[in-house]
Structure formats: structure tokens, C-alpha cells
Amino acid sequence: MKNQLANIILFHRKRSGLTQLELAELAGVGKNMIYELENGKQSVRLDNLINVLRVLNINITFQSPLRESFLKEYPDADC
Amino acid sequence: MKNQLANIILFHRKRSGLTQLELAELAGVGKNMIYELENGKQSVRLDNLINVLRVLNINITFQSPLRESFLKEYPDADC
DNA sequence: CCATATTTCCCTGTTAAGTGGGGAATATGT
DNA sequence: ACATATTCCCCACTTAACAGGGAAATATGG
Numbered sequence: 001m002k003n004q005l006a007n008i009i010l011f012h013r014k015r016s017g018l019t020q021l022e023l024a025e026l027a028g029v030g031k032n033m034i035y036e037l038e039n040g041k042q043s044v045r046l047d048n049l050i051n052v053l054r055v056l057n058i059n060i061t062f063q064s065p066l067r068e069s070f071l072k073e074y075p076d077a078d079c
Numbered sequence: 080m081k082n083q084l085a086n087i088i089l090f091h092r093k094r095s096g097l098t099q100l101e102l103a104e105l106a107g108v109g110k111n112m113i114y115e116l117e118n119g120k121q122s123v124r125l126d127n128l129i130n131v132l133r134v135l136n137i138n139i140t141f142q143s144p145l146r147e148s149f150l151k152e153y154p155d156a157d158c
Numbered sequence: 159c160c161a162t163a164t165t166t167c168c169c170t171g172t173t174a175a176g177t178g179g180g181g182a183a184t185a186t187g188t
Numbered sequence: 189a190c191a192t193a194t195t196c197c198c199c200a201c202t203t204a205a206c207a208g209g210g211a212a213a214t215a216t217g218g
Contacts (some may be wrong), residue, residue, distance in 0.1 A: 008141050015145055019194060030177045035196070043175070045205080046128055047121040058143040062087050064136050066094055098164060109207040114166070124175080124205070 006040045012056040013038075027051040085119045091135040092117075106130040 013023050013034070020034040027034075029048050037044060037052060053060060092102050092113070099113040106113075108127050116123060116131060132139060 005141065008143075008146065012143065012145060020196095021194080032178085032197090033176070036176095039196095041175095042126040042129070043124050045122050045175070046125050048176085049125055050121070053141070056143070057145070058141050061140050061142060062084065062132070063138045063140060064087075064091065066091060066136070067087065099166095100164080109205095111167090111208080112206070115205095118166090120205095122205070127206085 003040045003042075006038050008058065009034075009052065009056065010038045012058060016056060018055075023052065023055060026055045082119045082121075085117050087137065088113075088131065088135065089117045091137060095135060097134075102131065102134060105134045 013020070016023075018026070020038075021031050024031045024034045027048070028051055033044065033048060034052065037049070050060065092099070095102075097105070099117075100110050103110045103113045106127075107130055112123065112127060113131065116128070129139065
């Protein structure tokens with residue numbers, strides 16, 4: 001149970017029937033990156049992570065109390 | 080409108096009344112990182128981004144159809 | 159309008175992220 | 189039990205993320 005992200009990636013990759021190598025190639029990253037991601041490495045590059053998550057159909061979102069109340073007041077803001 | 084993340088960070092930093100330099104020091108990153116984040120740089124390190132978001136009280140979450148249906152079936156899984 | 163704060167965008171050196179190769183360890187399935 | 193697939197984890201090399209200095213451009217506010 002290294003961290004949340006590692007488990008999410010492992011779970012989705014297994015469900016997709018992909019090997020680490022196949023996922024790496026689909027995401028355009030090195031094979032070691034998948035291994036490191038699944039083992040809790042935090043110092044990966046964001047764009048690489050996003051490419052991996054895209055293959056696995058995982059969405060990354062950002063939430064905060066401030067943002068949610070702001071978007072409720074100004075629904076078209078999108079910022 | 081470079082990207083979503085850049086706008087979120089800028090919006091929250093302004094609301095916090097912090098300068099780029101102050102946010103950088105609180106997050107333990109270089110001053111240039113804040114500038115680059117707010118200008119849409121995608122190749123930043125995830126741990127640095129997380130440190131910045133923590134200061135701004137912004138949460139990262141991961142969502143997928145697979146994950147949501149899975150957690151609905153097995154509420155205690157947490158993976 | 160002026161002084162000051164802040165942001166933008168150069169630059170340079172350092173450091174570690176990322177890569178592919180490769181081989182040992184482990185898992186898978188027949 | 190065996191062959192094969194996959195994962196784990198080491199290595200060395202390349203490259204760019206990062207920090208921090210600095211200076212011009214821009215924003216702020218008194």
C-alpha cells in the first residue's frame with residue numbers, strides 16, 4: 001500500500017489486460033516508469049503520468065473548497 | 080487560457096494573497112516553478128506540483144468509470 | 159506621477175528523471 | 189514439472205527539470 005496512485009494504476013492496468021511494457025509503449029514512456037509508478041515513486045513528470053492515465057482512461061481532477069464555491073457562484077468561469 | 084491547472088493555481092494564489100515568491104518558499108520549490116506552472120508547463124515533477132497544491136489547499140483526485148463502479152461494489156477496497 | 163512590488167524571462171550549473179539493455183527472480187498457464 | 193511471460197532491479201548515458209541570480213517589463217497603490 002505505497003500510495004493511492006500506485007494502486008490505482010496497477011488496478012487499472014491489470015483490468016485492461018496490459019503488461020507494464022505494453023502500457024509503457026501505449027503511453028510513450030519507458031518501461032521503468034510504469035514499474036516506478038506502481039511502486040509509489042512521486043517524483044515522476046506530470047506529463048508522463050498524464051499520458052499513462054490517459055491510456056487507462058483515468059481522469060485527473062483538482063478540487064478545493066474555494067474553487068467549488070466559486071464555480072457554484074460563477075458557473076461559466078472555467079478558471 | 081493555457082490550461083486548466085495553470086488557471087487554478089493562479090486563481091488560488093491570488094485569493095490567498097501570496098506572491099509567486101511567497102508561494103514558492105512555502106511550497107519549498109524555486110520561484111521559477113510557480114511562474115512556469117501558471118504558464119502551462121506540463122513537464123513539472125509531480126511531487127513539486129503536489130507541494131504547491133498543498134499550500135493552496137487544492138486536492139488531486141483520480142476518477143475513472145472502472146474505479147467508481149468498483150468502489151461502489153467494494154466500498155472498503157481503497158485501491 | 160512616482161516609488162515600490164511583482165512578474166516575466168533571460169542565463170548557468172547541478173542533479174536526478176528517464177531511457178533501454180540485460181539478467182535474475184517470480185508468476186502464469188498448460 | 190516445465191516453458192514462457194512478466195516483473196523486478198541493476199547499470200550507464202543523455203537530457204532537461206530545477207534552483208537561484210539578475211535585469212527588464214509590468215502592475216500596484218499612495
